[in-house]
Amino acid sequence: MQFPYFKIPKAPCLIDKKPFCYRPMLNIEITPNGKKYIAIDALVDTGADYNMAPLELANAFGLDLSVYPHLDFFGIDQKTAVKCFFVPFTIVIEEKEIYTHIAFGGQVPNILLGQKGFLDKIKEISFRYSKYFEIKF
């Protein structure tokens, strides 16, 4: 199944004067319990160990994160640890259901589909940069 890239505004810089960038994003629906679903754009992030999402999205589902297991995450500065809570979730992509976990934490910049919980649950993914990417389920 092929999915288009998203064209998103960005400030021009010295090495890239274009005022936009392309990101591999998916329209997905997510639910923690099969009752409330939210449709959301998620970024496919092969550099993320797990699926991740900003804390405020957990609040939108009314989740009490204190009852879920947590793990510290670090990013580019390798110092600042962010505590993230793993919540069981169902992700729906074009009617395909993936039973997985999403790690919710502060300072997570977007909803990210990572290695464990997304990429390990599909057969194959390939990228044709700026045009489309293809997922085999």
Next chain:
Amino acid sequence: MLELMRSSSKKTVDLMHLKPEHQGKWVVMSKKNRKIYAYSADPSKAMRAAEEQGCSDPILHKVMPFDKAFIS
């Protein structure tokens, strides 16, 4: 062939109508035509506002800063 027929449209999803004031916020758009209905730091508030404005197919999008590159 069946797989190709079931493919989503390959046409780029154009979000160039996002504005600087949307950065860091949750924007609610129509999934069909990507019209922006509401935005807020709180996704629940943005969803409610979009529904009040008649958005029947809302999709949330977290807008990342335009002047910074992303690394995971």
